[in-house]
Amino acid sequence: MTKVLGIAGWSGSGKTTLLTHLIPVLRRRGLQVSTIKHAHHSFDVDQPGKDSHAHRKAGAGEVIVSSARRWVQMHEIGDGAEATLSELLARVSPCDLVLVEGFKAERYPKIEIFRASLGKTPLLWQDRRIVAVASDQPLPGTGIPCIDLNDIRAVADLVLLKAQPIDAVIDGLNAPRD
Helix, strand or coil, X not given: CCEEEEEECCCXXXXXXXXXXXXXXXXXXXXXXXXXXXXXXCCCCCCCCCHHHHHHHCCCCEXXXXXXXXXXXXXXXXXXXXXXXXXHHHHCCCCCEEEEECCCCCCCCEEEEECHHHCCCCHHHCCCCEEEEXXXXXXXXXXXXXXXXXCHXXXXXXXXXXXXXXXXXXXXXXXXXX
């Protein structure tokens, strides 16, 4: 059964860095891990001069590029609505764990990555769906687990403990706002 957990935090908190250290630890534990990354800006995975870029620029709404080593599927939405996290989770291929980076305003279980040096207030005080914190310093009085951000094995243990079944996460995302 696929499980899901988010990695949320302020920009510059180290979410991507943590994921690049966490994924190999989870893989060594025998898990098939997928990720979903939210971007706040326009981005391209294909480059000018490549056939896939030419297809997309010519107006293809969907481009699939495949080789013996990998394949990628791109959807062009133009002025359409951004895909929801629920829609993206429904598209994930079967795996053991989906780690979602970003989508911090969405209603799904997340571990907050917190660094006091950023000068920001922890998200956990406004988001009851933060189920744990990985921080570079202790955060007393949170009422949820708070572990050392640099202890990747402990973070992996916490991820496995707090991840929730994908169907429950999708149902929660699609439920009426409370």
